[in-house]
Amino acid sequence: MKKPNTPNVVCYGEILWDCFPDREVLGGAPFNVAFRLHRLGAEVQLISAVGNDARGHETYFALEELGLDTTCIYPHKELATGYVNVELDQAGAATYTIGQPVAWDHIPAPEILVDNPILVFGSLALREAFNLSQLHKLVERCDTVVFDINLRPPHYQMNQLIPLMEKASCIKLNEDELPLVLKELDITADALEQQLHLLAAETQTETLCVTLGENGAVVLHRGEFYSQKGFPAQVVDTVGSGDAFLAAFIYGFYLLQEGPQAALKRGCALGSLVAATAGATAEIPMTELEARLKN
Numbered sequence: 001m002k003k004p005n006t007p008n009v010v011c012y013g014e015i016l017w018d019c020f021p022d023r024e025v026l027g028g029a030p031f032n033v034a035f036r037l038h039r040l041g042a043e044v045q046l047i048s049a050v051g052n053d054a055r056g057h058e059t060y061f062a063l064e065e066l067g068l069d070t071t072c073i074y075p076h077k078e079l080a081t082g083y084v085n086v087e088l089d090q091a092g093a094a095t096y097t098i099g100q101p102v103a104w105d106h107i108p109a110p111e112i113l114v115d116n117p118i119l120v121f122g123s124l125a126l127r128e129a130f131n132l133s134q135l136h137k138l139v140e141r142c143d144t145v146v147f148d149i150n151l152r153p154p155h156y157q158m159n160q161l162i163p164l165m166e167k168a169s170c171i172k173l174n175e176d177e178l179p180l181v182l183k184e185l186d187i188t189a190d191a192l193e194q195q196l197h198l199l200a201a202e203t204q205t206e207t208l209c210v211t212l213g214e215n216g217a218v219v220l221h222r223g224e225f226y227s228q229k230g231f232p233a234q235v236v237d238t239v240g241s242g243d244a245f246l247a248a249f250i251y252g253f254y255l256l257q258e259g260p261q262a263a264l265k266r267g268c269a270l271g272s273l274v275a276a277t278a279g280a281t282a283e284i285p286m287t288e289l290e291a292r293l294k295n
Contacts, residue, residue, distance in 0.1 A: 240280020
């Protein structure tokens with residue numbers, strides 16, 4: 001596999017523990033994206049916060065075991081480490097109950113940042129004013145900004161997200177989140193492609209990604225529409241599959257510079273492999289990913 005030839009990636013936002021009925025697993029969309037990017041070969045900096053508690057201490061240990069830098073995982077003296085209670089239905093689809101307030105509601109932007117990194121962030125970490133203000137500072141320091149829309153009611157205010165969408169180079173959202181964004185912006189169109197053209201024009205966004213579950217994903221880049229069918233998978237659970245898609249898309253599109261269609265295929269391939277495993281951070285052999293990309 002080719003190696004990245006562009007600047008580092010910085011992921012800002014929540015790191016937390018996904019609490020399943022039978023286990024606890026480190027998670028959070030920004031962490032999941034950072035983990036997958038690291039496994040793909042990117043240099044990644046995760047910016048988050050944990051509490052001074054058992055889960056916080058375990059977080060540092062787990063990150064170090066995974067080979068991720070903990071320099072910008074800030075300790076919070078009062079707030080607990082983040083957690084989410086996860087329930088799975090018979091199809092493996094996840095629903096979440098998210099703890100609040102927790103340490104990742106207060107993540108300071110680092111004073112020193114690598115030169116012009118690719119910035120990746122999600123909407124969940126913006127539920128509190130402090131993080132929102134810090135994120136705006138980070139956005140101004142980065143030329144390439146990837147906004148991962150994660151609408152978890154009631155943990156967002158759409159009117160706060162639109163200005164950040166307008167500053168993003170790339171916006172990723174799923175098929176359930178797209179109608180909510182379109183409604184907020186009073187965009188009406190029947191066809192998905194036309195919806196994305198109108199959304200891109202409204203937000204002045206260069207690249208839009210929409211994941212469609214088992215049906216794959218689509219991308220609108222500079223007015224050109226691309227689609228990729230889903231890869232077959234025996235779904236165990238969907239936790240982290242969208243994050244894996246985004247990580248692989250970023251790696252292919254921005255780091256390998258392989259073009260929208262190839263990056264879209266890479267994202268769908270890795271997302272399907274993760275959906276066939278338990279949890280968001282199961283090890284996926286790169287040989288399995290490469291085999292799917294050759295099909």
